[in-house]
Amino acid sequence: MEIHILSIFPEMFASVLDESILGRALTRGLLQVHPHNLRNFTEDRHRVTDDIPYGGGPGMVMKPEPMVAGIRAIQERFGPSYVILLSPQGDVLCQDGVKGLARMERLLLICGRYSGVDARVTHYIDAELSIGDYVLTGGEIPAMVLVDAVARMIPQVLGDAQSAVEDSWFDSLLQGPVYTRPVEFEGLCVPDVLRSGNHAAVAKWRRQQALLTTWQRRPELLQGASLSVEDRAIIQDFEGA
């Protein structure tokens, strides 16, 4: 899959894209990420991308012309893409949304700055997405969050394909506790079952713990989870305890 990013700070992405799982996915050609400098799509000598707001008020507003010229130029050169404006007013990104985006061939992410983007740009986008109910200074970090979340849903990006399936949110459940060595740390022990070598017992314990963690921390998620009869019995036990 290909992800394009339109930003006035395209160099911000280098450190995130060079490292770890994302870096390896790029090297292996499982994912391509192309940050584009919004200023390349301006037509004036000073390469201006923002202007004062109509009606007055604080802060600058990102101009529509470079944004729309950038969207058109990137699509003409690379092909059609699903265009996403990162915005605190958008639909909040969730794991199901991430899975849907990971199935797309090409995404184009638009990063705002200052007081936001001229409202007319929304006529040229397919979706407006937020990464949470708070405001950041720019769309670059939200774009990185989206790229990271989408990348790990692409087959083969994670070394152990199973690990995404057991992650929190994959199946509307939170993950249960995980442990590594040592067996005992300051009197706190790893549960025996995890050291038993009995794979069926470990899988059963992990499922119970995922259900327990979700029931304790985000019980509303259980409504949307696909639960077996056994799962439901386990939850009834929690409720009865």
Ligand SMILES: C[S@@+](CC[C@H](N)C(=O)[O-])C[C@H]1O[C@@H](n2cnc3c(N)ncnc32)[C@H](O)[C@@H]1O
């Ligand atoms: C300071 S914010 C603008 C906020 C805008 N004045 C408002 O109240 O909605 C600048 C840019 O950061 C990005 N941004 C900030 N918070 C975000 C969030 N929670 N999710 C996605 N993008 C966000 C958007 O691209 C936005 O245009």
